Amino acid sequence: MSFPERLASCASSVEAYLAERLAGGTTELDAALRYAAKGGKRLRAFLVMEGAALFDVPREQSVIAGAAIEALHAYSLVHDDLPCMDDDPLRRGQPTVHVKWDEATAVLVGDALQTLAFELLADPTCHADPAVRIDLVASLAQAAGRRGMVLGQAQDIAAETAATPLDLPSISTLQANKTGALIVWAAEAGGRLGGADIAPLTTYAMALGRAFQIADDILDVEGDAAKAGKRLQKDADAGKATFVSLLGLDGAKAEAKALVDAAEAALAP
Ligand code: IPE
Ligand code: IPE
Ligand code: MG
Ligand code: MG
Ligand code: MG
Numbered sequence: 001m002s003f004p005e006r007l008a009s010c011a012s013s014v015e016a017y018l019a020e021r022l023a024g025g026t027t028e029l030d031a032a033l034r035y036a037a038k039g040g041k042r043l044r045a046f047l048v049m050e051g052a053a054l055f056d057v058p059r060e061q062s063v064i065a066g067a068a069i070e071a072l073h074a075y076s077l078v079h080d081d082l083p084c085m086d087d088d089p090l091r092r093g094q095p096t097v098h099v100k101w102d103e104a105t106a107v108l109v110g111d112a113l114q115t116l117a118f119e120l121l122a123d124p125t126c127h128a129d130p131a132v133r134i135d136l137v138a139s140l141a142q143a144a145g146r147r148g149m150v151l152g153q154a155q156d157i158a159a160e161t162a163a164t165p166l167d168l169p170s171i172s173t174l175q176a177n178k179t180g181a182l183i184v185w186a187a188e189a190g191g192r193l194g195g196a197d198i199a200p201l202t203t204y205a206m207a208l209g210r211a212f213q214i215a216d217d218i219l220d221v222e223g224d225a226a227k228a229g230k231r232l233q234k235d236a237d238a239g240k241a242t243f244v245s246l247l248g249l250d251g252a253k254a255e256a257k258a259l260v261d262a263a264e265a266a267l268a269p
Contacts, residue, residue, distance in 0.1 A: 011042035044186040051190020075113035093229030143185040152178025165241035180209035204266040211259035
């Protein structure tokens with residue numbers, strides 16, 4: 001199978017699993033939750049499921065951890081789009097939750113998606129061994145929280161009003177927290193589920209996560225808004241330092257290519 005086929009296969013399994021877990025509720029919150037949990041590339045679930053497959057973890061288990069990271073990620077996007085953060089009207093080609101419903105609903109949908117992630121990881125169907133489940137729960141809490149994604153979001157917001165644009169080391173730290181931490185968790189999760197050494201997956205994912213954020217910054221400059229399904233040109237409009245503003249478009253592309261090569265090399269073992 002090609003990469004797009006494998007990605008689509010993981011995406012449809014995760015889509016179905018989340019739809020099943022969220023089915024049935026009849027409140028507006030339930031409807032908004034189902035809406036926010038849908039769609040996206042499902043790259044993080046792909047990393048979980050393909051990582052797990054390296055260690056022969058059954059797909060019925062890895063899809064649950066894949067759904068957990070996608071629920072956590074979806075929460076981060078719903079909150080990221082709020083007026084008090086990036087104030088974005090469009091996500092995954094659809095109106096954002098606060099536009100379609102209201103801000104209170106968007107805050108609560110994010111809260112519920114976050115707790116759903118931990119509910120899924122704590123479920124015995126995710127892994128029979130409670131020690132593995134605790135390891136997944138604790139590591140995701142660390143990746144997502146005040147030393148990980150949440151810190152990166154705070155650094156990102158602070159950068160918007162900083163007196164001078166951030167330099168490359170500061171942008172790199174911000175990225176490693178904002179997007180890197182969840183991508184690293186996703187790549188490591190398969191190793192955790194399979195009881196394997198996660199170190200090569202960590203090295204792989206740190207390079208991949210940085211390449212991913214550079215690609216997102218490039219997309220913001222020269223992407224197709226219809227294909228991206230979100231507003232673009234917003235980093236430049238906000239006067240934000242990004243990998244593109246610091247390295248130039250060609251420099252950013254060269255750096256992304258070098259990082260992908262490094263990520264691939266890390267998987268050799
Ligand atoms: C978007 O993430 C936000 C960033 C972390 C850059 P994705 O590009 O993975 O978004 P979806 O899940 O495919 O919509
Ligand atoms: C979002 O980063 C990162 C998280 C939600 C953790 P961005 O603000 O750059 O993502 P987009 O461009 O809105 O997708
Ligand atoms: Mg943001
Ligand atoms: Mg945003
Ligand atoms: Mg962006």
